[in-house]
Amino acid sequence: MTSKPMRPSPISPTIDLDGDGVHHGHLRLPYSRDDSAWGSVMIPMAVIRNGAGPTALLTGGNHGDEYEGPLALFDLAGRLRQQDVSGAVIIVPAMNYPAFRAATRTSPIDSGNMNRSFPGRPDGTVTEKIADYFQRELLPRADLVLDFHSGGKTLDFLPFCAAHVLPDEALTRQALAAVEAFSAPWSMRMLEIDAVGMYDTAAEEMGKVFVTTELGGGGTSTAASVRIARRGAANVLKHAGILAGGIDSQPTRWLDMPSGDCFCFAEEDGLIETMADLGETVSEGQVVARIHQVGRTGAAPQEIRAKLSGILTARHFPGLVKAGDCASVVAVEVE
Ligand code: ZN
DSSP, X not given: OOOOOOOOOSOEESSOSSSSEEEXXXXXXXXXXXXXXXXXXXXXXXXXXXXXXXXXXXXXXXXXXXXXXXXXXXXXXXXXXXXXXXXXXXXXXXXXXXXXXXXXXXXXXXXOOGGGOTTOOTTSOHHHHHHHHIIIIXXXXXXXXXXXXXXXXTEEEOOEEEEEOOSOHHHHHHHHHHHHHHOOSEEEEEOOSOOTXXXXXXXXXXXXXXXXXXXXBTTSOOHHHHHHHHHHHHHHHHHTTSBOSOOOOOOOEEEEXXXXXXXXXXXXXXXXXXXXXXXXEEOXXXXXXXXXXXXXXXXXXXXXXXXXXXXXXXXXXSSEEOXXXXXXXXXXXXX
């Protein structure tokens, strides 16, 4: 079997990714369409580089309806000066830019979920082309990756920073140390429902220190959640030695997701009534939500029971729910 060399990415940065200085520009992705024959998708990015040192890659808007990351990162990109940095900070505040502009989780162009599109394809969809550029151009430049998420329009989370427990123990230790430095009110040893195609997995398989967050949700942000995001980004850069100064360390409570029993899913359509609020302690077997039928009166609601004892960490956000939706997540506090 012969393997063809992979074609180059169609994406071109409008700035110098590797030169010293403060560079504001775009990743330009050609996208020919009805309203722009030779048009492009222009994904904002900034690179702040100052000599030798580690490189951090900071991303938001991996899902387009999650706002703490873009708010923290547009702000950080506008404030960092060359002399503040030892090494480099690469900032892409809205990674799935078409989704971000449409305020949707996935891309309105191709329905692509960025976090299920890795390693991407240079000859694929718009979303796959962006993933491929991260896979082959940006991730290899990074030592540390911080990717901001929140619940988006359909979930709401306790504010936490998270890393995965990986087969590589040294890499796991480094990632959990960066989570601790982030100083969110909650910190998570995170389990994924399905890790295939995730940006997280792509970075971790390259041996990068990868840290992520869930900082709220509901398709908006709060003053508190944005403060957590801004402080966390600065803390992680200080932890990495890229920014000078002491870490603004805040108390954090560690959570673990020991198994798939953390997740509860709706089995019917209906009107969801949360029976516990985020941060409340719940016991195994306790009803954490009820789904009421809306087509008739007199029907018993579906009861959603916690499969383990812990802290209610996430819940479905909109009042109406569909069969298969994630209704709640219970995580276990660890000392
Ligand atoms: Zn997300």
